[in-house]
Amino acid sequence: MKPTLLFAALLAAPTFAADIQVEKQGSALNFSTGGKTICDYQMEAGEVPEGVAAVFKHGAHLHPVYSPSGKLVTGNHPEDHRWHRGIWMAWTKTEFGDSHPDFWNQGKGDGKNKSGDQILAEVRFAKLDKSWGGAEGGGFTSEHVFLDHSHTPDQKVLNETWEVTVAQKELDGKLANIIDLTSTQTCATDKPLKLPQYHYGGLGVRGNLAWNPVDAVTMLTSEGYDRVKGDSTKGKWVHIGGQVDGASTGMVILIHPSNFRFPQPLRLNPKNPQLCIAPSQDGDWSIEPGKPYISKYRILVFDGAPDAQWIEAQWAAYSTTK
Template sequence: MSIKRILFGLQFLILVSFSAFGQQVELRESSSGIDFLINSNTVLSYQTATAKVPEGINESFAMSGFIHPLRTLSGQVLTRIQPEDHYHHYGLWGPWTRATIEGRSVDFWNLGDEKGRVDFGEILQKKEESNRALITVSQNHIDLTASAKGNLAMEEELTISLEPIDSNRYVLDYQREFWTMIPSGMVLDQYRYGGGVFIRAVETWGSATSQILTSESKSRDEADASRARWIMLIGESQHASGKSGILILSNPKNHSHPEPLRVWPSDSNGGKGNVFLGFTPIREEEWKLDFGQKYKLNYRLIVFDGELSFEEADAYWSSYVESLGNY
């Protein structure tokens, strides 16, 4: 890592510590989930209750255990759930897709196939500080092809923490720890998407109203299947600047880092409402999970209003790495 990049990172750490002062962060629990508020405005909701599907849609698509809505500090909504083209898309989330368990094919992502699913379990921790809040929840990965007594294939503890940066930006840490309940272990099959962290963006963002850029300077139509340290999404919004977005940073300790990406191309869905992207650690090869071992995947997200330059994005990644110590 270059000295210049480290200095950029240190500057951003100092900026966070000073400019976030005075912004109050709090948690509020409701019948549907847990809300994170900054200065009394909800910016993030983690859904603990099962979200019902539209009338006439297969009820297997109903789901809990995801983030939606995700908002910027100005109130711009960045996520959507249950779009008509993919009813199993849920805001910000990361189920595994194809898995092999005791010779059976299980799918935790495509809910309509009824081979697997992921649901909220329980709240394990809630913590509030003056300018930071976090929750830890359990999420259950259910194998619907197994007997009722043995259908819990994986357990996961998801920690979500939030801290303001300034009046236009905040930090969201998304930390996953998971382990298999199968004595013989299980395999997360190689596939083009699944796991990691994914976002299905608001329906107003499409090819003409949003831009995608990666740490390797790849655009939307170049990013899919490439590897990256970070990926940035910016779209049109009601903010005074006309822009809002999200930067997703991959932890350098993550499996298969720098991680492969899944990004829908500009011509998907006719170019409208077609923003879907995320990190896919099993895109190039399968991942064997051994019984008795815990695994981690951690990400840092910068949610922002206004513009965010390539240099700023790189500096955020550098400060993230610096905060982790040696790796």
């Protein structure tokens, strides 16, 4: 390890770790500590809010996600994009044989309120393999399936495994909720999923609905760019945040250097508090049979404004993990 990285890793070493409780609540796994929720993993499709079309029911995502003080940082079923769902993984522009399943815009259509008559493609929760909690942290391993309904009902395109750990630790003097997410996607048939060049699709993050006004959310990338200048650039990490109950809070997504096309392209939505880690921005590619596609991210949720130096130290420590 280089001296600078060793120093950063030591600087970012945790000095406090909380006991994590995990409890199944209906179709969700709830992770908490000290009576405060850290996050929920929505397994089967959850109920939609009153007035939202049932076609937008969705699962296989993280929401709600909270800061250590209990401030909400994610949004779900927003009025402008009912298919946005906390923190999720999905592809938008695709080719599967002679089909073009869109797994991102789940339930979107041309009808009233942008809702369709049916779901043509989706990411569906398949199975919870295991979950755990305790003094060493919590987590779960689960399975998702990417389905194309446009030609044949429930045509499997990809199988996906999520390996997630959940913790609350003090990192260099700052208390943070930590979610490590590893997604492994494999072809479900002998056909590849082709992914043409497109400006979004991959890891999606929707911020608190209180940040919907254009001037209510801030974003910062590892290269020092804000929401406007950072769109369609690349980064090692990206932060999204704003005011909740009169105080600053937010989350930073750390991108592992082993990820495809690292530093990865970023989509920072100019109209709503949503961002995406979008490898397809860099050109056509595909997920091939027999070749797992693995993505690793660490999500740090904390109170207060972002400190780029502190975030960089956390990324340096994360970058050395396998």
